[in-house]
Amino acid sequence: MTSTARPHSRLPAPLLALRNIIAFLWRTPTSAFGLIVLSVLILTALFAPWIASHDPYLQDLNNVLQPPGNGHLFGTDELGRDIFSRLVWGARITLRIVFLVTVVVGPIGLLVGTTAGYIGGRFDTVMMRITDIFLSFPSLILSLAFVAALGPSLNNAIIAIGLTAWPPIARLARAETLTFRKADYIAAARLQGASALRIIVKSIMPMCLPSVMIRLTLNMATIILTAAGLGFLGLGAQPPLPEWGAMIATGRRYMIDSWWLVTFPGLAILSVSLAFNLLGDGLRDALDPKQMNRR
Amino acid sequence: MALSHIRLRQVAGQVATIAITLFGLLLLTFVIGRMMPADPVRAIVGEDASRETYEMVFNQLGLDRPIWEQFLRYLGDVLTGNFGTSIRTGQPVIEDILHVMPATIELATFAILIGAGLGIPLGVTAAVNKDRWPDHLVRVFSLFGHSMPIFWTGMIALLVFYAGLGWVGGSGRMSQFYIGLIDERTGFLLIDSLLAGDRDVFWSAVNHLILPASLLGYSSSAYITRMTRSFMLDQLGQEYMTTARVKGLSRGQTIWRHAFGNIRVQLVTIIALAYGGLLEGAVLIETVFAWPGFGQYLTNNLIIGDMNAVMTCVLIVGCIFILLNLISDLLYRLFDPRTK
Numbered sequence: 001m002t003s004t005a006r007p008h009s010r011l012p013a014p015l016l017a018l019r020n021i022i023a024f025l026w027r028t029p030t031s032a033f034g035l036i037v038l039s040v041l042i043l044t045a046l047f048a049p050w051i052a053s054h055d056p057y058l059q060d061l062n063n064v065l066q067p068p069g070n071g072h073l074f075g076t077d078e079l080g081r082d083i084f085s086r087l088v089w090g091a092r093i094t095l096r097i098v099f100l101v102t103v104v105v106g107p108i109g110l111l112v113g114t115t116a117g118y119i120g121g122r123f124d125t126v127m128m129r130i131t132d133i134f135l136s137f138p139s140l141i142l143s144l145a146f147v148a149a150l151g152p153s154l155n156n157a158i159i160a161i162g163l164t165a166w167p168p169i170a171r172l173a174r175a176e177t178l179t180f181r182k183a184d185y186i187a188a189a190r191l192q193g194a195s196a197l198r199i200i201v202k203s204i205m206p207m208c209l210p211s212v213m214i215r216l217t218l219n220m221a222t223i224i225l226t227a228a229g230l231g232f233l234g235l236g237a238q239p240p241l242p243e244w245g246a247m248i249a250t251g252r253r254y255m256i257d258s259w260w261l262v263t264f265p266g267l268a269i270l271s272v273s274l275a276f277n278l279l280g281d282g283l284r285d286a287l288d289p290k291q292m293n294r295r
Numbered sequence: 296m297a298l299s300h301i302r303l304r305q306v307a308g309q310v311a312t313i314a315i316t317l318f319g320l321l322l323l324t325f326v327i328g329r330m331m332p333a334d335p336v337r338a339i340v341g342e343d344a345s346r347e348t349y350e351m352v353f354n355q356l357g358l359d360r361p362i363w364e365q366f367l368r369y370l371g372d373v374l375t376g377n378f379g380t381s382i383r384t385g386q387p388v389i390e391d392i393l394h395v396m397p398a399t400i401e402l403a404t405f406a407i408l409i410g411a412g413l414g415i416p417l418g419v420t421a422a423v424n425k426d427r428w429p430d431h432l433v434r435v436f437s438l439f440g441h442s443m444p445i446f447w448t449g450m451i452a453l454l455v456f457y458a459g460l461g462w463v464g465g466s467g468r469m470s471q472f473y474i475g476l477i478d479e480r481t482g483f484l485l486i487d488s489l490l491a492g493d494r495d496v497f498w499s500a501v502n503h504l505i506l507p508a509s510l511l512g513y514s515s516s517a518y519i520t521r522m523t524r525s526f527m528l529d530q531l532g533q534e535y536m537t538t539a540r541v542k543g544l545s546r547g548q549t550i551w552r553h554a555f556g557n558i559r560v561q562l563v564t565i566i567a568l569a570y571g572g573l574l575e576g577a578v579l580i581e582t583v584f585a586w587p588g589f590g591q592y593l594t595n596n597l598i599i600g601d602m603n604a605v606m607t608c609v610l611i612v613g614c615i616f617i618l619l620n621l622i623s624d625l626l627y628r629l630f631d632p633r634t635k
Contacts, residue, residue: 008529030435091610133319136616137574141593145609147596149330217440224442229579232548235593248447252583254456274442281438 001215010111024286031282037275046089051272054082056089056242065258075260077251081259086242087268093271095159097227102172105169106161110121110212112166113173114204118196128174134167140226147235154243161226165219172215176208218280221273228269244269309624313617320613325369329362329608335602339382350415352466373610379603383596388607391592397482398468399581399588402508403573409512410519410573411566417516418523422531423550433520441517445510445576449583452506464503466585473499507584511576515569522565523558564623571619 015026025031027101044051060080069074069088074083116127134142139161146160181204189199230236231245239246244265334354353359359367372379377390399538414437421433457465464470468484473496477487488496530536531554539549578590585591589608596604 030431040303052444129315129319132608133316133323133613136320136613138318138612139573140575140578141609141612144322144578144593144597145327145605148600148605149327221442225442228444229446232444232579233582234598245446248444248450252450255454259454262447262450266451267443267448269444272440273444274438277438277442281434 017040019284021286023083025279025282028058028282029287030278031285034275034277034279038279041091041095041272041275043240044088045095046155048088049154052082052085052088055084056081056086057240065254065261067258068260074264075258076248077261078254082200083147083247083264086247087244087264088110088166089263090242090244090247090268093154093237093241094224094227097154097224098220099159101162101165101220101223103163104159106212106216108162109166109169110208111206113170114177114200114208115177116170117174117177118200118204124174127170131167131170134164135171136280137164139222140229143226143230144233144235148232152235152238154237154241157227160230161223164187164226165223168219169215173208173212177204178193180204180207214280214283217276217283221276221280224269224276313621316617320610321370321373322366324606324610324613325366327609328369328602331366331600331602331605335344335382348436374591380605381604382601383595383599383604388604389606392589392611394482394509395567395588395592398484398586399577399590401483401485402504402511402586402588403570403577404580405504406507406515406573406576407566407570409509410515410569413512414516414519414560415523418520419527419550419555421520421524425528430524433524439517440513443514443622445514446564446579446583448510449507449580456506463506464499465585466503466583467497468503468586469499481626492549502562503584507580507586508579511580512574512578515573518569518572519562519565523621525564526561527554530557531587549551560627563626567619567626571616574615 012129025035031240039217053071058081060076061079063072063076064078066072066076066080072082074087077083077086093288112127112131116124132248142164143157146157146163150156152161186199186203194202227236228243228245228248231243232249234246236247237243237246239250247265248262248269251258255262309340335356336349336358338347340352340543357365358369376389380386381388381391383392417433417437421430424430453465455461467474477484477491477493480487480490484500485497488494488500531550536549536554538548539553544552574589577586578594580586581588581590582594589611593605593608596608
C-alpha cells in the first residue's frame with residue numbers, strides 16, 4: 001500500500017517498478033555493495049579519459065615494473081605502462097562484453113524459447129534437444145572450442161560466450177511461454193487473425209522479458225569469469241588491449257618479483273563478478289513475492 | 296506386468312534420448328573441427344611440401360568428398376574407436392588423453408572431497424540458521440568462491456603459500472627432483488608412489504596436490520553449499536520435523552537423522568554434477584599450476600590448432616557430462632521411492 005502514497009508520480013510503470021526494485025536492493029547491505037560496484041564500473045567506463053592518469057598504451061621503458069606509488073597508483077607493468085590507467089580503460093572492455101553478450105544471448109534465447117513454447121509439438125522437441133546438447137557442456141570448454149574455431153580475438157570470444165550462454169535463457173523463456181500460451185488474451189489475438197509470429201513478438205516476448213533480464217544478471221558473473229578466463233588463456237582479447245584477464249596472463253611471468261601486475265586486475269575481476277552475483281542474489285529476493293512481504 | 300512394460304518404455308525412451316544427444320554432440324564437434332582455421336593438411340605435410348603430396352594427403356583425409364560424406368566418415372571412425380592422430384605428438388589422440396586423464400581425475404577427486412566436505416556442513420548450518428548471521432556469513436563465503444577468477448586465485452595462492460610461506464610444493468605434480476623415479480602403473484601418482492613404496496614421492500605429490508585441489512574444491516563448494524541449503528530448507532519446513540520434535544527427539548537428531556537423511560540422494564546427484572563442473576576449473580587451474588592433465592592438454596592443442604585432439608577432447612567432455620547426468624538420474628530413481 002505504500003506505493004499508492006505517491007499520486008504525483010508521473011513515471012511510467014516499468015520505471016516505477018525499477019525504482020522500487022532499486023530501493024529494495026538498497027536496503028540489503030550485500031546487494032547495495034553490488035549496486036555500488038556496478039555503478040563505479042559504469043562511471044569509470046564512461047569517464048575513462050578523465051579518470052585515467054596516463055595513456056593506457058604509452059610505454060615508458062625507463063620506468064618498467066615500478067611498485068605502486070611514485071605517480072603510479074597501482075605501479076607499472078613490464079613495458080612501463082600505468083596499471084591503474086589500464087584497469088580504468090579495461091572497464092570499457094568489461095562493459096562491452098556485458099553489453100554485447102546480453103545483445104546476443106537475450107534475443108537468441110528469447111526467440112528459441114518462445115517459438116518452441118508457443119508452437120510446441122515436434123518443433124518444441126527438436127529445439128529443446130538442441131538446447132540440451134549445448135547445455136551438456138561446461139560453458140568455458142565449449143567457448144574454448146568455438147574460439148579455437150573462430151580464431152582468438154575479443155569479438156570472437158564474445159560470440160563464443162554468446163553461443164554457449166543462450167540455452168538456459170531459452171529454457172526459461174519456454175517455461176514462461178508455456179504458462180500463458182493458453183491465456184485468454186493470446187486467444188483473443190489469435191481470433192483477431194494475428195499471425196503466430198506477431199503473437200510471439202508482440203504478446204509473448206514482452207511477458208518473458210523481466211525474468212530473462214534477471215536470469216541474465218545472474219549469469220553475468222559466470223560470463224565475466226569465462227571472458228577473463230579466455231583472455232588469460234590468450235584466446236580472448238589480444239595484447240595490447242587492457243583486458244583484465246589478458247593483463248593477468250602477461251603479468252604472470254613477473255609475478256614473483258612484481259606482485260602488483262597480477263593482483264590489481266584480479267581484484268577488479270573479482271569485485272565485478274562478486275557484484276553481479278550479489279546483485280543477482282538480491283534481485284531474486286526482490287522479485288520473489290513471498291520474500292518481499294516478509295521483509 | 297503393466298508396470299514392467301512402462302519401465303521398459305521409460306528405458307527405451309532414455310536410450311533414444313542419449314543416442315540423439317550423442318549424435319548432436321558429434322555433429323557439434325564435427326562442425327567445430329571443420330571451422331578451425333588451421334589447415335589439417337599443412338599441419339601433416341609441413342610448409343614446403345610439393346603440390347602433389349599436399350593433394351594426396353588432402354584426398355587421403357577425405358577432404359575432397361562432400362561434407363555429409365565427411366561427417367559419415369567421422370561418425371564411423373568415432374564409433375569404431377578411431378579418433379585420429381595428434382599432429383603435435385604423432386600418437387593416437389585417445390592414447391594421449393588416456394595418458395593425461397589420471398592426473399586430472401586425481402586432482403578433481405581430491406577437489407570434490409574438499410568441496411563436499413566444506414559445502415555440505417556449511418549448507419546445513421546456513422539452512423538451520425536461516426536469516427541469522429551464520430546464514431549471511433556462509434552466503435558471502437560461498438558467493439566469494441563462486442566469484443573468484445580461479446586462475447588468479449591460483450597465482451595469488453602460489454605467491455603466498457609457495458613463494459612466501461613455503462608451506463606447499465609449487466607447480467607440477469611433484470618436485471622436479473623426483474620426476475622419472477616412479478614407474479607409471481596406474482597413472483595416479485599417489486597410488487603409483489605407494490605401490491613403489493616411495494614415501495618421499497608420495498608426500499611430494501600430496502604437497503603439490505593440496506593447493507590446486509583446495510582451490511578447485513572451494514570454488515565447487517559454492518554450488519554444493521547453495522544446493523544443500525535449499526534442500527535442507529525444504530525439509531525443515533515440513534510437518535514431520537515438528538512431529539519428530541514433539542516425539543521428543545533433540546534438535547540435532549531431527550536435523551541430521553531426519554532432514555539430512557532425506558536429502559542424501561539429492562546431494563549425491565548434485566555432487567556428481569559438480570564433479571563434471573570441475574573439468575572446467577581444471578582447464579584454468581592446470582594452466583596456472585603446470586599440471587600435466589586433461590585441461591592442459593586441451594589448451595595446448597587449442598593454441599596450436601591440433602584439430603583431432605581438440606575435437607576429441609570436446610567430445611569426451613560432452614560424454615562425461617551426459618554420463619554424469621545419466622548416473623545422477625539413475626541414482627535418483629534407485630534411491631528415491633517416490634519416483635517409482
